[in-house]
Amino acid sequence: MNIHLRVPITAIWEETGETSPQLLASLDGLSSDEKFSDYLIDEIDPLLVNLPVSGGCLTLLFDAASSQLFALISYGTQRRLVSEEVKTLVQYTLGQLSDGIGENFVQDHIVPQGVFLDLSAHAYAVSVEYSKE
Numbered sequence: 001m002n003i004h005l006r007v008p009i010t011a012i013w014e015e016t017g018e019t020s021p022q023l024l025a026s027l028d029g030l031s032s033d034e035k036f037s038d039y040l041i042d043e044i045d046p047l048l049v050n051l052p053v054s055g056g057c058l059t060l061l062f063d064a065a066s067s068q069l070f071a072l073i074s075y076g077t078q079r080r081l082v083s084e085e086v087k088t089l090v091q092y093t094l095g096q097l098s099d100g101i102g103e104n105f106v107q108d109h110i111v112p113q114g115v116f117l118d119l120s121a122h123a124y125a126v127s128v129e130y131s132k133e
Helices: 021-026 036-042 083-098 101-107
Strands: 002-011 054-061 068-077 115-118 127-131
Touching: 002 021, 002 054, 002 083, 021 054, 021 115, 036 054, 036 068, 036 083, 068 083
Parallel strands: none
Antiparallel strands: 002 068, 002 115, 002 127, 054 068
């Protein structure tokens, strides 16, 4: 079973400050093999350290219908998480997106030069879904 966190993000051309569906579509499918769950052990919060998740790779997805770019982070889990665990996982993931793995994603030149990618988001904007894959 997987739990997927879908986070709306922004991409703009640094030179002009503009965005376009073409720019967003060009980022579709970019991904990193760095795993969010690898850093859970570094956390102080026992709820985070003991979250029953693995993996957590970042992939960019472009939704043409809404012209929106999303960061999709998919974790493996053996069971559905309880509400408190989901909230904790979302907060942890948003922190990693805005500073840790998200910063590495941009610095490792996965994102094309000249594109500013803003991976920060608010928890209310995150959608959570489960799949059996």
